[in-house]
Structures are given as C-alpha cells and as structure tokens.
Amino acid sequence: MSDLASSPDPLARARRLSVAPMMDWTDRHCRAFHRALSAEALLYTEMVTAPAVIHGDRERLLGFDALEHPVALQLGGSDPAQLAEAARIGEDFGYHEINLNVGCPSDRVQSGRFGACLMREPELVAECMAAIGDAVSIPATVKCRIGVDDQDPEVSLFATVDACAAAGVSVFIVHARKAWLKGLSPKENRDVPPLDYALIRRLKRERPHLSISINGGVGSLDEAETHLDAADGVALDGVMMGRAAYHEPALLGQVDRRLFGGARDIDAFEALERYRPYLAARLAEGVALPAMTRHMLGLMHGRPGARAFRRILTVESIAAGAGLEVIDRAAEAVREAEARREAA
Known part of the structure; x- marks a missing residue:
C-alpha cells in the first residue's frame, strides 16, 4: 500500500x-x-x-x-x-x-x-x-x-x-x-x-x-x-x-x-488459489502441510461437503510427503457435494 x-x-x-x-x-x-x-x-x-x-x-x-x-x-x-x-x-x-x-x-x-x-x-x-x-x-x-x-x-x-x-x-x-x-x-x-x-x-x-x-x-x-x-x-x-x-x-x-468499497467478494475457492503460491513456497522450504491447513478448516463452513473438506485436510495432510494435492482433493469434495445438491 x-x-x-x-x-x-x-x-x-x-x-x-x-x-x-x-x-x-x-x-x-x-x-x-x-x-x-x-x-x-x-x-x-x-x-x-x-x-x-x-x-x-x-x-x-x-x-x-x-x-x-x-x-x-x-x-x-x-x-x-x-x-x-x-x-x-x-x-x-x-x-x-x-x-x-x-x-x-x-x-x-x-x-x-x-x-x-x-x-x-x-x-x-x-x-x-x-x-x-x-x-x-x-x-x-x-x-x-x-x-x-x-x-x-x-x-x-x-x-x-x-x-x-x-x-x-x-x-x-x-x-x-x-x-x-x-x-x-x-x-x-x-x-x-x-x-x-x-x-x-x-x-x-x-x-x-x-x-x-x-x-x-x-x-x-x-x-x-x-x-x-x-x-x-x-x-x-x-x-x-x-x-x-x-x-x-x-x-x-x-x-x-462491504467495509472498504471493493468491487466484489473473494469466494472460498478463489482464496484457495490465491493461497496456493504461499503454500507451495513454504512446502518447498520444508514447512509441514498441517501447520498451514489447520487455519483453513472453517473455510467451507455451512457449505455442502464442509465436513469432508475438514476431514481431508486434517487426516491426509499429516501423511509423509503430503502436498498441494490434499488441498485439491478437499476442494473437490466440496464441489462434488454442491453439484449433488444442485442435481437433487
């Protein structure tokens, strides 16, 4: 600024x-x-x-x-x-x-x-x-x-x-x-x-x-x-x-x-994309994925698939070598749940 x-x-x-x-x-x-x-x-x-x-x-x-x-x-x-x-x-x-x-x-x-x-x-x-x-x-x-x-x-x-x-x-x-x-x-x-x-x-x-x-x-x-x-x-x-x-x-x-006069909202999925370069950089430095994903657990609160999102981030992020693919799977779980709701 x-x-x-x-x-x-x-x-x-x-x-x-x-x-x-x-x-x-x-x-x-x-x-x-x-x-x-x-x-x-x-x-x-x-x-x-x-x-x-x-x-x-x-x-x-x-x-x-x-x-x-x-x-x-x-x-x-x-x-x-x-x-x-x-x-x-x-x-x-x-x-x-x-x-x-x-x-x-x-x-x-x-x-x-x-x-x-x-x-x-x-x-x-x-x-x-x-x-x-x-x-x-x-x-x-x-x-x-x-x-x-x-x-x-x-x-x-x-x-x-x-x-x-x-x-x-x-x-x-x-x-x-x-x-x-x-x-x-x-x-x-x-x-x-x-x-x-x-x-x-x-x-x-x-x-x-x-x-x-x-x-x-x-x-x-x-x-x-x-x-x-x-x-x-x-x-x-x-x-x-x-x-x-x-x-x-x-x-x-x-x-x-709402508070600063900006043009639009940032959707949860867009936020994940914006956060992705930071995640990748820290993973390359040796930061463990759970140190970062623990702050994201509430991101999909109230949306279909929110529970699966939390479970994937919590369980799969602790696996040896876990990387950005865990974030992708968690996001996809929400997309699939939302698609099923829309189709129902």
Whole structure:
C-alpha cells in the first residue's frame, strides 16, 4: 500500500476491520491465508513478549511474508526499555504498527506483570507507550480491556486511555469486557464478563480526536457494520474480529466489498488459489502441510461437503510427503457435494 508512510495514521483505512491477535492461531501461515481473503483488513501477530523478541529466535518469532501487509506486531511486557528495544526490532522487520497488549488475562501474563493486569497501572502503561513511541516512527497503539476484577470500567478505561493519550497515543482497540483475573479462566474471560459496547461508544463520543476500535463478541459483518455506523452520532473508527474470523474465515472474503468499497467478494475457492503460491513456497522450504491447513478448516463452513473438506485436510495432510494435492482433493469434495445438491 503505497500511502502507508504519508498519513498521520497510515493505517486508518485498514483499521476499519482488523483480525485480532490470537495466541496459537494468528501465526504467519494464518495471516497469509487471511490475506488471500482480504487485501484490506489489518492483520496482527500473536502476542510476543519483549524479552523473547530481544533474546529469542527473531526470524522464527517475527518473520513474515511481505504479502501479509499491512500487518501489526503485538508485544507483551511492562518494562519500558525492553519494549522500546523490541519495538525497534519490530519496525526493522517491517511491521506497520507496534501494539501493546493490555488485555490478555492468562495466568502467564499475570505472573509476568503484563497484559490485562496493567489496567491497574495506567501510568506504567503510559510510560511504556511513551518509550515505544520514542523508539519507532510507526504507530504505537494500545489494546486493552475496560477494566479488571472489581474496577469501575468508567474509571479504569478512561484512566488508561487518558494516560496513554497524554503520552502521545492516538489509537486504541478496546475489548468491551472486563477481565476477571481471579475466578475465571482465560477462555471464560472471552465469554462470561458482559459486553459493554455503550461504554466504548461513550469513549469515542467524549474523546472524538482518538481512534477507537471495538473488540469482543463481534460475530458477523452485519454487527461490524453496525459498530461502524454513526449511531447516536458516534461512529467508531474500527472493528476487530477474533474467533468469528478464524473459525469462519470465508466472511473475510466479503470484507473488502462491504467495509472498504471493493468491487466484489473473494469466494472460498478463489482464496484457495490465491493461497496456493504461499503454500507451495513454504512446502518447498520444508514447512509441514498441517501447520498451514489447520487455519483453513472453517473455510467451507455451512457449505455442502464442509465436513469432508475438514476431514481431508486434517487426516491426509499429516501423511509423509503430503502436498498441494490434499488441498485439491478437499476442494473437490466440496464441489462434488454442491453439484449433488444442485442435481437433487
């Protein structure tokens, strides 16, 4: 995208629809697959901790294909100096945004003093963001919850946002739920705490100069469009979709037309053809086919032959030497099932 370096918020357009950073899911193969469905949506890495970036295998942790652009790196941590160094490394790798995780509720992030527990320390979050912002020339953004445990969201959310805004942050992605660090598992924290979309709209109404994207419970593009519409005079700047986009990726094939003004949808079969060169290149490098096909299992959701599609990808991809012919057989199973339905 040629205008990425020229705008005050070069990703403003892409932010209309982004795919959430999801641990163990949004790896480089997943992002390449999602890019085959949407040329416009903003993609995010899995969260990577700042110490891992600094001391770990950077190519394994941060490497990605240029076709994934625009793509953002999400970092975890609470040490400003470490985060600044990791952000510089991320920018050097070619990422278009550095995002700080202030929302993950897992036991691991609590013990490491990062993620959602940072909602209790807005000034520390602001210090971290100031360090990141000073270290890079690309946007530095925050993804947060509305609060944790017994916090009052009307206080905790605004405190975090205002502290970070004072440090120069202008882009926030808000998961519209509290995180209960005591009593709920990470999985339960994705569903059990009630959603408060109205609070996110209030944040945008009272801080109109900030870019506010909403996350949490968005299960369809109809819902995404509702959030982006100027209801009550308030139009959110973006919607971040997570599990719905992952489990039913075909909906991403409608994103460019419905949310970005594109001419047409990308059908599931066309997406497979677009993904094919990437698959072939990775197979030639020795990447195992299941590492890539695992992200595709929901592509045919709701279509005749979807079960056969999943079975073939799951079972046949693990065979020694499995290659693109497995993808072809899986796609053909859907075509044959659809043809039988039409003929019936």
